Amino acid sequence: MPTDRRPEFFKGAQLKVAIIGCGYVGLPLALRFAEAGHKVTGYDTDPEKINMLNAGRSYIEHIQQTKIQQFVNSRHFSATTDFSRLKEADAILICVPTPLNEYREPDLSYVEQTALSIQPHLQRGQLVVLESTTYPGTTEELVLPILEKSGLRCPIAAGPENENVPVDFFLAFSPEREDPGNKQYGLAQIPKVVGGVNAPSGRAAVSLYAQVVAKVIPVSSTRAAEMAKLLENIFRCVNIALVNELKLLSMRMGVDIWEVIDAAATKPFGFMPFYPGPGLGGHCIPVDPFYLSWKAREYDFSTRFIELAGEINTSMPYHIVDAIAAALNNHKKSVKGSKILVLGVAYKKDVDDLRESPTLKIMQILQERGANFDYNDPYFPQLRKMRHYNYEHMKSVPLSAETLASYDAVVIATDHSSYDYAAIVDAAKLVVDTRNATRRVLRHRNKIVQC
Numbered sequence: 491m492p493t494d495r496r497p498e499f500f501k502g503a504q505l506k507v508a509i510i511g512c513g514y515v516g517l518p519l520a521l522r523f524a525e526a527g528h529k530v531t532g533y534d535t536d537p538e539k540i541n542m543l544n545a546g547r548s549y550i551e552h553i554q555q556t557k558i559q560q561f562v563n564s565r566h567f568s569a570t571t572d573f574s575r576l577k578e579a580d581a582i583l584i585c586v587p588t589p590l591n592e593y594r595e596p597d598l599s600y601v602e603q604t605a606l607s608i609q610p611h612l613q614r615g616q617l618v619v620l621e622s623t624t625y626p627g628t629t630e631e632l633v634l635p636i637l638e639k640s641g642l643r644c645p646i647a648a649g650p651e652n653e654n655v656p657v658d659f660f661l662a663f664s665p666e667r668e669d670p671g672n673k674q675y676g677l678a679q680i681p682k683v684v685g686g687v688n689a690p691s692g693r694a695a696v697s698l699y700a701q702v703v704a705k706v707i708p709v710s711s712t713r714a715a716e717m718a719k720l721l722e723n724i725f726r727c728v729n730i731a732l733v734n735e736l737k738l739l740s741m742r743m744g745v746d747i748w749e750v751i752d753a754a755a756t757k758p759f760g761f762m763p764f765y766p767g768p769g770l771g772g773h774c775i776p777v778d779p780f781y782l783s784w785k786a787r788e789y790d791f792s793t794r795f796i797e798l799a800g801e802i803n804t805s806m807p808y809h810i811v812d813a814i815a816a817a818l819n820n821h822k823k824s825v826k827g828s829k830i831l832v833l834g835v836a837y838k839k840d841v842d843d844l845r846e847s848p849t850l851k852i853m854q855i856l857q858e859r860g861a862n863f864d865y866n867d868p869y870f871p872q873l874r875k876m877r878h879y880n881y882e883h884m885k886s887v888p889l890s891a892e893t894l895a896s897y898d899a900v901v902i903a904t905d906h907s908s909y910d911y912a913a914i915v916d917a918a919k920l921v922v923d924t925r926n927a928t929r930r931v932l933r934h935r936n937k938i939v940q941c
């Protein structure tokens with residue numbers, strides 16, 4: 491018996507919304523649904539996060555504690571590790587990680603595990619939406635078969651003749667476009683792309699999201715929605731690689747690439763500025779393009795732009811360390827044995843996120859080359875063991891003129907707004923600037939090496 495619940499049901503008030511994965515994507519989404527008056531339950535496998543959330547505490551710097559407290563107190567938000575409660579939900583939104591494994595291939599184990607945890611509790615009329623970034627085909631090829639093991643059906647059906655295909659539950663894909671720390675565009679202002687496994691699923695997901703974002707963009711399939719997210723991130727990855735390569739050339743030519751970008755950006759059409767840096771960071775841009783390269787192999791297709799961009803972006807931390815070595819050389823010093831202070835471990839400015847941060851790679855190369863290095867980052871008083879790196883013994887060095895002066899070189903790896911760049915240049919012997927953070931510093935320019 492197909493469900494008698496219409497897709498338009500999800501236009502309704504006070505829906506029960508389950509968010510699986512309470513991280514950088516899931517938590518803001520949960521709070522947004524709570525703000526819109528729905529009853530939200532956050533699910534996570536990490537009991538520590540669940541306890542903090544239920545106590546009204548935030549573990550992500552840019553997510554306000556007061557907001558969590560407000561919705562916990564008003565009973566619009568609670569969190570749990572008990573997945574059997576999923577049967578109470580009207581809509582289930584999946585926001586779990588999609589990393590690469592050690593062979594740089596898609597690791598869909600979190601998505602698979604989540605589908606397996608939903609399946610025994612799946613109810614007729616529920617809407618399930620995958621939000622995790624992934625290759626085209628994931629929703630239909632991985633999530634759908636697991637959910638259909640429940641005995642309930644959601645047929646893959648495109649085309650106008652299938653507008654009202656009977657379904658037991660609704661299944662869609664809608665990529666998250668969260669940009670942590672972006673003060674201009676919050677979740678509510680960012681349009682959301684939605685594609686259903688069939689038309690009723692698409693309409694159900696559009697109805698739901700239209701309640702919490704300014705604009706919903708329906709597309710014809712989950713594959714189109716999955717691919718749209720990858721196109722957005724590949725676009726960034728390729729353009730960042732392009733500008734990184736042009737930076738290397740400009741440096742050889744004695745041209746200031748940042749001046750060039752600012753000049754080009756005055757063109758009112760057909761140009762969008764991207765900025766060079768020490769390499770790619772964050773959970774998305776260094777990872778997502780490789781989801782598509784991997785899937786492309788199934789079609790005997792090689793994604794050359796993605797590979798080339800990956801090659802250039804991956805080489806950037808090595809370039810930075812070479813630039814540090816050259817700068818020390820000018821001071822008659824070698825990397826081996828030099829004291830180096832690295833400023834900023836976060837992958838970008840003003841965020842408490844160091845996933846895939848190029849600084850971690852720079853520190854690893856410095857270590858291999860025998861440097862004595864420390865770091866400072868206001869967002870990370872100390873470092874923990876990570877998947878690829880182990881800096882758990884390291885603590886952020888407090889900044890003072892004396893400390894800065896005690897290092898052979900100070901490397902600006904992340905351009906946090908809280909740093910006083912003029913004071914840093916005043917005090918340091920040598921500053922290696924990977925972000926053009928010192929552009930407004932007028933004194934002691936001879937101490938600054940841009941790279």
Ligand SMILES: NC(=O)c1ccc[n+]([C@@H]2O[C@H](COP(=O)([O-])OP(=O)(O)OC[C@H]3O[C@@H](n4cnc5c(N)ncnc54)[C@H](O)[C@@H]3O)[C@@H](O)[C@H]2O)c1
Nearest residue numbers: 511512513514515534535536585586587588603622623666
């Ligand atoms: N962080 C971003 O800026 C961003 C932006 C757009 C898209 N995305 C995508 O969104 C997805 C989630 O990313 P994120 O940054 O929120 O990750 P995250 O690591 O911050 O959060 C994921 C959460 O899922 C939990 N989790 C893991 N396995 C689980 C399971 N089986 N059941 C329940 N919870 C589980 C983890 O404990 C964690 O709290 C990824 O696919 C990512 O590519 C991230």
